Amino acid sequence: MSETPGAGPAPEEIKAVPVRHPGRWVGVAVLALLIAMLVNSLVNNPAYRWDTVGKYLFDQRLSQAALVTLQLTVLSMFFGVVLGVVLAMMRLSPNPILSSAAWVYLWVFRGTPVYTQLVFWGLISILYPSLGVGIPFGPEFVSFETETVITFFVAAVIGLSLNESAYMAEIVRAGITSVEYGQSEAASALGMQRAQIMRRIVLPQAMRVIIPPTGNELISMLKTTSLVTAVPLTTELYSKSREISLALFQPIPLLICAAIWYLAITSILMVGQYYIERYYARGSQRSLPPTPIQKLRTRLGGLKPPPAREAGPAPLSAQRSTEGGTE
Amino acid sequence: MTATEAPMVLAEGVHKRYGRVEVLKGIDLRVERGAVMCVIGPSGSGKSTFLRCINHLEQINAGRLWVDGELVGYRQRGDKLYELREADVARQRIEVGMVFQHFNLFPHMTVLGNLVEAPLRVKREPKAEVHERARDLLDRVGLGDKAGAYPRQLSGGQQQRVAIARALAMRPKLMLFDEPTSALDPELVGEVLDVMRGLADTGITMVVVTHEMGFAREVGDELVFMDGGVVVEAGPPRDVLGDPKHERTRSFLSKVL
Numbered sequence A: 001m002s003e004t005p006g007a008g009p010a011p012e013e014i015k016a017v018p019v020r021h022p023g024r025w026v027g028v029a030v031l032a033l034l035i036a037m038l039v040n041s042l043v044n045n046p047a048y049r050w051d052t053v054g055k056y057l058f059d060q061r062l063s064q065a066a067l068v069t070l071q072l073t074v075l076s077m078f079f080g081v082v083l084g085v086v087l088a089m090m091r092l093s094p095n096p097i098l099s100s101a102a103w104v105y106l107w108v109f110r111g112t113p114v115y116t117q118l119v120f121w122g123l124i125s126i127l128y129p130s131l132g133v134g135i136p137f138g139p140e141f142v143s144f145e146t147e148t149v150i151t152f153f154v155a156a157v158i159g160l161s162l163n164e165s166a167y168m169a170e171i172v173r174a175g176i177t178s179v180e181y182g183q184s185e186a187a188s189a190l191g192m193q194r195a196q197i198m199r200r201i202v203l204p205q206a207m208r209v210i211i212p213p214t215g216n217e218l219i220s221m222l223k224t225t226s227l228v229t230a231v232p233l234t235t236e237l238y239s240k241s242r243e244i245s246l247a248l249f250q251p252i253p254l255l256i257c258a259a260i261w262y263l264a265i266t267s268i269l270m271v272g273q274y275y276i277e278r279y280y281a282r283g284s285q286r287s288l289p290p291t292p293i294q295k296l297r298t299r300l301g302g303l304k305p306p307p308a309r310e311a312g313p314a315p316l317s318a319q320r321s322t323e324g325g326t327e
Numbered sequence B: 001m002t003a004t005e006a007p008m009v010l011a012e013g014v015h016k017r018y019g020r021v022e023v024l025k026g027i028d029l030r031v032e033r034g035a036v037m038c039v040i041g042p043s044g045s046g047k048s049t050f051l052r053c054i055n056h057l058e059q060i061n062a063g064r065l066w067v068d069g070e071l072v073g074y075r076q077r078g079d080k081l082y083e084l085r086e087a088d089v090a091r092q093r094i095e096v097g098m099v100f101q102h103f104n105l106f107p108h109m110t111v112l113g114n115l116v117e118a119p120l121r122v123k124r125e126p127k128a129e130v131h132e133r134a135r136d137l138l139d140r141v142g143l144g145d146k147a148g149a150y151p152r153q154l155s156g157g158q159q160q161r162v163a164i165a166r167a168l169a170m171r172p173k174l175m176l177f178d179e180p181t182s183a184l185d186p187e188l189v190g191e192v193l194d195v196m197r198g199l200a201d202t203g204i205t206m207v208v209v210t211h212e213m214g215f216a217r218e219v220g221d222e223l224v225f226m227d228g229g230v231v232v233e234a235g236p237p238r239d240v241l242g243d244p245k246h247e248r249t250r251s252f253l254s255k256v257l
C-alpha cells in the first residue's frame, strides 16, 4: 500500500448494474393514462368549441385587450417596486416616525382586499371632485377636474401599484436584511455614505433574494389585473373576453382564449425572470449556471467536456516566502 | 499641536461602553508616523473595539482620539464637542484603510471592481488613473492575473490580499488590520503576512491586531498587550515578548508562544 495514489496505470472503469426503480414506471403508466383521458375529453367534448377558440384567439379585440393587460401589469409593477423600495427603507430607518408610518401603510394596504381598494380609486372623483396644487389651507395655484386626470386606467394603475408596494416593501426588506452587515461596514470604512452603500453595495446583493418572490408578484399582478372591472376599467383581457362571449352566447371558448393569452404572457415574463436572476447571481457562485440554450448545446454536443473554468494556482507572488510565516 | 508634528494616532483615556458593559476602560496610546504597532491580548479584551474606534465605526463614550492631529468623529469649539455629520465622518475614513478578519470583499463585483469602487465613487478620481493604480496594486500583492475574477473564485489568502489592495487603493495614511490572518488556513497565512511585511517597508503607519508573534517581533516597532479593556504593557516587541514586566502578560504569552 505504499504506492502513491494516481500513479500506476488508469484503473478499470466500473460497470455495475444500476438500481431499478419499479415505482417510477408505475407512476409513468398512471400519469400517461390520466393524460390520455384528458386529451380525449378535450378533443371529443364538443362544448369546448375549438373552432370558436381558433377563430377568436387572434381576434384584434383580444390582442388589443392583451396589450392593455400587459401595460397595466408593467406600469403597476414598476410603481409598486419603486414605492416598495421607499417603504422598505422607511421600515428599516432608525427614525421612528418614518418606520411607523411605513408600518401603518402596510397594515392598511395588506389588510384590505385589493378589489375594495380598486372600487375606492374608481370613486375618487366623487370624494375629491378637483385636485389642486397650493399651500395647505391657503391659496391654490393650479387645479384640475379629478375625472380628467384620473381616468379609469390611471385609477387602476394607482390602485394596483399602491397595493403591490405594500407586498414589495416586505420582499425588499427581507432582501436588504439578508446582506451581511460586514458589507456595509467595509463600505463605510472606505468612506462611502449610507445612500451610496445602499445603492452600490447592499441592494445589488439583496437582488438575489428579492427577485424570485418579485417574479411571483409580477405573475400574480398579471392575473390581478382582471379585477380592475371594479374601477370599472373594461378594456383589459378578461373583461373583453367576457364581453365577446356574452354577445356569442359561448362562454367557454373565449375563456380558453383568454387563458391562452395569460399563459403566453406569463411564459414570456418567466423567461425574462430567468435571465435577470442569472445576471444578479454573478459572483455568488464559482461559475454561472448555463442558460437553457447552452444546456441544450452541451446535450447535443454529447460527450464533449464543458469548457474548463478558469482555475489553476495563482503564480507565486514576488514577495512570497517559502516557509509560511506562522512560526 | 500642528498636523506635521502630531503622531498618527493619539488616544487619551478612551472609554467605550456597550449598554452597561464597559469594554474599553481608558486607553492611552500613541502611534508615531511610519510606525507599525502590533496589538495582542486575550479574546474579548477589546482589541477589535479599539481598532474600530480609530475610524469611528464605534463611537467612544469618553476620552479623546486623534488621527493625524484631527479629532475623530467630533469637532471641538472651546470645550464643547459637536458630532460630525455623516459626510465629514466619511471624509475622515478616506484617510484610514481597514482590513477585516473575514475580508468583507464585495462579492458582486470583480476583484478590479472592488479596488476601483471607492476611488471612483468616493474620491471621484479620474478613471484611467484609478484603473492603472489598481492594476499596479494587484501586481504588488501578486494577483495581477485575477483582476477579472470574482471574490468567491479566490482562496482565502488571495481574498485577503485583495482586501489589502482595496484599502490601499484609497491611498490611506494609516492602515488598520483586525486579525487579518485568523480566518486563514495555516499554509495561507504566510502569503498575507508577506504582503503586510512589504507594506511596512513602504513606511505607511500600521496598527495590527494579530496573534502572529513572529510577525510582531520582526515587523513591529511597538507591541501592545491589552487585557480587560486596558493597555497592560507596551514597548519594543523584543522587550515585551522576551522580558514581560507584568504577570498578566507573562501568563498570556506562556499560553500562546
Ligand SMILES: Nc1ncnc2c1ncn2[C@@H]1O[C@H](COP(=O)(O)OP(=O)(O)OP(=O)(O)O)[C@@H](O)[C@H]1O
Pocket (backbone or CB within 6 Å): B018, B021, B023, B041, B042, B043, B044, B045, B046, B047, B048, B049, B050
Ligand atoms: N456590539 C456589541 N454589543 C455588546 N457587546 C459587545 C459588542 N461588540 C463587542 N462587545 C463585547 O466587547 C468585548 C470586547 O470585544 P472585542 O471584539 O473588542 O474583543 P477582541 O479583543 O477583539 O476579541 P477577539 O480576540 O476575540 O477578537 C467583548 O466582551 C464583547 O463581548
Ligand SMILES: [Mg+2]
Pocket (backbone or CB within 6 Å): B047, B048, B049, B178, B179
Ligand atoms: Mg477581535
